[in-house]
Amino acid sequence: MNIILASTSTLFGEQYLAYLKPEIVQLYNGVDEIIFIPFARPSGISHEDYTQKAATFFAEIGINVKGLHEFDDKITAVENAKGFFTGGGNTFLLVKTLHELGLMEVLKERVTNGKPYLGCSAGSNIGGINMKTTNDMPIVYPSSFDCMGLVPFNINPHYLDTTPEIKHNGETRETRIQEFLTQNEIKVVGLREGNWIRRIGNQITVEGTQLTRIFENGKAAYEIEAGTVIH
Amino acid sequence: MNIILASTSTLFGEQYLAYLKPEIVQLYNGVDEIIFIPFARPSGISHEDYTQKAATFFAEIGINVKGLHEFDDKITAVENAKGFFTGGGNTFLLVKTLHELGLMEVLKERVTNGKPYLGCSAGSNIGGINMKTTNDMPIVYPSSFDCMGLVPFNINPHYLDTTPEIKHNGETRETRIQEFLTQNEIKVVGLREGNWIRRIGNQITVEGTQLTRIFENGKAAYEIEAGTVIH
Helix, strand or coil: CEEEEECCCCCCCCCCCHHHHHHHHHHCCCCCEEEEECCCCHHHCCHHHHHHHHHHHHHCCCCEEEEHHHCCCHHHHHHHCCCEEECCCCHHHHHHHHHHCCHHHHHHHHHHCCCCEEEECHHHHCCCCECCCCCCCCCCCCCCCECCCCCCCEEEEEECCCCCCCCCCCCCHHHHHHHHHHHCCCCEEEEECCEEEEEECCEEEEEECCCEEEECCCCCCEEECCCCECC | CEEEEECCCCCCCCCCCHHHHHHHHHHCCCCCEEEEECCCCHHHCCHHHHHHHHHHHHHCCCCEEEEHHHCCCHHHHHHHCCCEEECCCCHHHHHHHHHHCCHHHHHHHHHHCCCCEEEECHHHHCCCCECCCCCCCCCCCCCCCECCCCCCCEEEEEECCCCCCCCCCCCCHHHHHHHHHHHCCCCEEEEECCEEEEEECCEEEEEECCCEEEECCCCCCEEECCCCECC
């Protein structure tokens, strides 16, 4: 496999995908066209506008982008694609759409067979075992929470440390993930913004500028550095 | 109906339910025993410990508390109860459990027929039409997102304003609710901590110390004051 699962598409105050540009160039080495999966629709953006946003970035590095919504036969489009990028937005909407259209399995099959895959935020959640560690609001009801399992754990993108100065009693991110562990035996990788998972063949590492927080059943949460291999 | 749907059980730096005590006394006027629904299990607390926490508060106002988990026949227990309190925690776990045990409908029926109901956080979400505006992590997969519809809208508890000083690109609460509105035609009441919905008979008002933010299809979000009637 050849994949990047990133916490976010955009760092605070930066341009779309700018911080990942060198990694993206390496990921899609030799690929001149990819399919963009726009179904997560952040802030309800249209499939067309969202695809255009991705296409503008990829034009800078000589890669053509087609939106998956443009194809009548989306399964064949995925089967024939040279690479994939799934943008962020609402994970429930993304997963519902992929299951409804029968795309989750075929996408998994192509990526498992070596086609490069980039996911950001919701697009990274679907690389995990299931979407049960998304931060998103359940605005639609998917037929299943199961995802591709491109890595043998779940991802919590936009991982956010507790800010004690905010006088608010909603659950912290860490509390939410600990609640997940009471119901599931699945490791969770808390990816802070600026970090990503890189899988090349069978080697999976965490990369980026921040420490990454790991949550496992029966252990205290712990931090790992960029470059650490995770299983 | 005679219900309170509160944003939170506990204000920052205060004791459990302290800020709601006068309202709770009024809600349960003439009731000496209620059933506590502990299934949302915040931080994975046991049903027993969570029920004890509620019982300790209610002992102060002369009301006995039984946990719903204690009953072999939970449907009959709900049918015979004099009043209800559903505690906060994980809304997915709460809704999954209520649907699995066939309790959502019977609870709705009893409350609709006048038994007093107090919900906090997740316990307020289930008073709305569905749970699609919860903030919680989808740690389990419920058979449906449908809830009791004790009020003709959805609730977003712990409503949190955007804090621009946090350099983080996860979606804001307002963005999430706007995404909900792209997929659903249901009003959303953003309940800040310190506020609650009060329904007495057919009159529904918002109460508490903060303004309340209302989100509707095709309108800009707007604020209403405590005491305002909502439909």
